[in-house]
Amino acid sequence: MNKEQLIEQLNARIQNIEITEAKQILEISTAPNHLFNIVNTLKTDAAFSFDYLFNLMGVDVDDKLGVYYYFESTAHNHQLLVKCFGISRDKAALPSLVSLYPGVELLEREVFEFYGINFEGHPDLRNLFLPDDWNGFPMRKDYYDPINIVER
Amino acid sequence: MAHHNQSPSEMVKKLGWLHKVLAEESDTTEKEMTDFVKQQEIISGRDPEISEEEYFINMGPQHPSTHGVLRLMVSLKGEIVQNIKPHVGYVHRGIEKMTEKMTYKQIIHLTDRLDYLSSTINNHAVCLAVENGLEVEIPERVKYVRTIIDELIRIASHQLWWGVMGMDLGALTAYFYGFRDREKVIDVLEKNTGARLLHSYYTPGGLMRDIHADFQKDIKEYIKYQRNLMNEYDDLLSNNVIFRERTEGLGIMTREEAIAYGVTGPSGRASNFACDVRKQHPYAAYDKADFKQILYTGGDSFHRYKARLDEIKESMNIIEQLVDNIPEGSYTAKMKAVLKLPEGTYFQRVEAARGELGVYVISKGDKVPYRMKFRSPNLSNLGALDKLTRNYKIADLVAIMSSLDLVIPDIDR
Numbered sequence: 001m002n003k004e005q006l007i008e009q010l011n012a013r014i015q016n017i018e019i020t021e022a023k024q025i026l027e028i029s030t031a032p033n034h035l036f037n038i039v040n041t042l043k044t045d046a047a048f049s050f051d052y053l054f055n056l057m058g059v060d061v062d063d064k065l066g067v068y069y070y071f072e073s074t075a076h077n078h079q080l081l082v083k084c085f086g087i088s089r090d091k092a093a094l095p096s097l098v099s100l101y102p103g104v105e106l107l108e109r110e111v112f113e114f115y116g117i118n119f120e121g122h123p124d125l126r127n128l129f130l131p132d133d134w135n136g137f138p139m140r141k142d143y144y145d146p147i148n149i150v151e152r
Numbered sequence: 153m154a155h156h157n158q159s160p161s162e163m164v165k166k167l168g169w170l171h172k173v174l175a176e177e178s179d180t181t182e183k184e185m186t187d188f189v190k191q192q193e194i195i196s197g198r199d200p201e202i203s204e205e206e207y208f209i210n211m212g213p214q215h216p217s218t219h220g221v222l223r224l225m226v227s228l229k230g231e232i233v234q235n236i237k238p239h240v241g242y243v244h245r246g247i248e249k250m251t252e253k254m255t256y257k258q259i260i261h262l263t264d265r266l267d268y269l270s271s272t273i274n275n276h277a278v279c280l281a282v283e284n285g286l287e288v289e290i291p292e293r294v295k296y297v298r299t300i301i302d303e304l305i306r307i308a309s310h311q312l313w314w315g316v317m318g319m320d321l322g323a324l325t326a327y328f329y330g331f332r333d334r335e336k337v338i339d340v341l342e343k344n345t346g347a348r349l350l351h352s353y354y355t356p357g358g359l360m361r362d363i364h365a366d367f368q369k370d371i372k373e374y375i376k377y378q379r380n381l382m383n384e385y386d387d388l389l390s391n392n393v394i395f396r397e398r399t400e401g402l403g404i405m406t407r408e409e410a411i412a413y414g415v416t417g418p419s420g421r422a423s424n425f426a427c428d429v430r431k432q433h434p435y436a437a438y439d440k441a442d443f444k445q446i447l448y449t450g451g452d453s454f455h456r457y458k459a460r461l462d463e464i465k466e467s468m469n470i471i472e473q474l475v476d477n478i479p480e481g482s483y484t485a486k487m488k489a490v491l492k493l494p495e496g497t498y499f500q501r502v503e504a505a506r507g508e509l510g511v512y513v514i515s516k517g518d519k520v521p522y523r524m525k526f527r528s529p530n531l532s533n534l535g536a537l538d539k540l541t542r543n544y545k546i547a548d549l550v551a552i553m554s555s556l557d558l559v560i561p562d563i564d565r
Contacts, residue, residue: 022496022497024497054414054510057523059514102535103414103415124237128241
């Protein structure tokens with residue numbers, strides 16, 4: 001499916017999204033309370049069948065914490081970027097997608113420890129790389145770096 | 153493995169001489185004999201109260217079959233794996249955080265340290281992402297050379313894996329043969345780039361320096377040498393009865409599972425998941441070469457093994473088609489001294505030796521990225537390990553993990 005057809009289908013079948021056309025990939029953004037249903041539709045609807053989540057990255061852009069999900073359909077070979085930002089910095093929370101894409105279990109744990117985004121419904125949410133007693137969320141832009149691991 | 157299913161009493165009966173010794177030469181009565189057998193059954197775990205018990209062992213972080221510092225917390229019943237919890241982070245260096253203070257040219261040298269066996273392919277991903285953002289047209293010569301070197305690295309990586317997989321399953325000979333041949337590839341690369349493992353040969357816009365005068369000649373010599381060896385590889389491991397018994401039909405992953413877990417590279421393609429980025433989203437000069445995507449439907453450890461061996465042959469095909477046609481021209485595009493990516497989000501997916509590597513850049517227009525993310529193929533492949541090894545014996549866990557070919561520094565980043 002090409003970009004124009006995909007936009008048409010997205011407008012027809014999914015509510016509560018904002019579509020932007022970037023150079024490399026089509027982007028949609030949505031709110032956390034709609035995210036799970038939208039991704040579920042994107043995965044199960046035969047018109048989209050986005051069955052392969054090829055990247056999940058946490059971001060801290062414009063003072064907002066969020067996650068970018070990159071989807072690809074192995075049947076139609078089209079790609080989509082779904083952006084979703086948590087409501088506030090202190091209580092950033094998104095629904096977990098483990099029940100739809102079991103492979104994101106470790107990836108969501110990584111975002112949890114680096115950005116402090118809580119994934120609701122995740123089976124085993126704890127630190128992945130860092131020690132359990134690590135203070136703060138190191139990939140946040142306001143992270144204070146007392147041991148100068150990056151700044152010299 | 154038939155003897156595992158025999159009860160101790162059956163085994164004692166078979167060992168007639170022991171029976172005789174116990175009955176005749178000592179004062180053992182028939183009752184003592186049965187007590188002895190019962191005791192043996194309890195020890196061997198046949199007593200239901202004992203065998204139901206679940207226990208944990210830590211495999212790693214210093215275990216030879218994890219090839220690095222990976223700790224698996226294995227839950228066992230007897231020797232049957234119930235589930236696995238991977239503990240990673242022992243070589244976590246915060247590379248993504250470090251990139252936020254480094255210029256794009258400096259980042260290239262960091263990415264070598266992700267998956268150190270496909271080091272130059274990692275460099276390639278960053279270069280292409282930066283070139284995407286700057287919209288530079290790179291010379292054809294660069295594209296050809298990059299493709300050839302990527303494929304050489306892939307061969308070297310698969311050779312190391314081939315030897316190590318043999319070693320994990322007890323065939324140490326394969327290890328020496330694999331390393332012997334890998335050395336030849338490394339020699340070719342060393343002559344050209346000056347480094348053996350971490351080349352950092354690419355820069356945004358082109359190459360560090362032009363190729364060595366002997367580059368083409370060396371490669372052709374090497375490929376001639378390697379082609380004759382592929383049968384030897386089959387004789388040593390692929391057709392080895394013990395090896396096949398331990399890999400065939402074990403750790404089966406369906407196509408749907410491979411997609412859902414994001415298992416890419418040869419591991420995913422052994423489950424018939426067409427995920428070869430070189431074919432799906434061609435970059436560099438892969439559209440100039442005629443090659444096929446290796447796909448198998450078996451999905452077990454043996455087919456993952458086959459997929460990698462076939463990839464060595466396919467890589468040699470690609471190199472042979474390109475090596476004589478490297479166009480003349482400059483080895484780098486004209487680039488500014490300070491690279492500043494325009495504001496926006498850029499990404500580039502490439503096929504590393506173990507699967508799909510992605511570089512995702514968010515730029516705010518500075519000379520350093522605002523956020524850079526590496527999509528690690530190994531982290532996604534590790535995620536499927538728990539599913540693959542359930543209800544297999546702990547020895548099969550080693551074989552299945554070996555067939556996934558995990559590189560730990562790429563997981564930890």
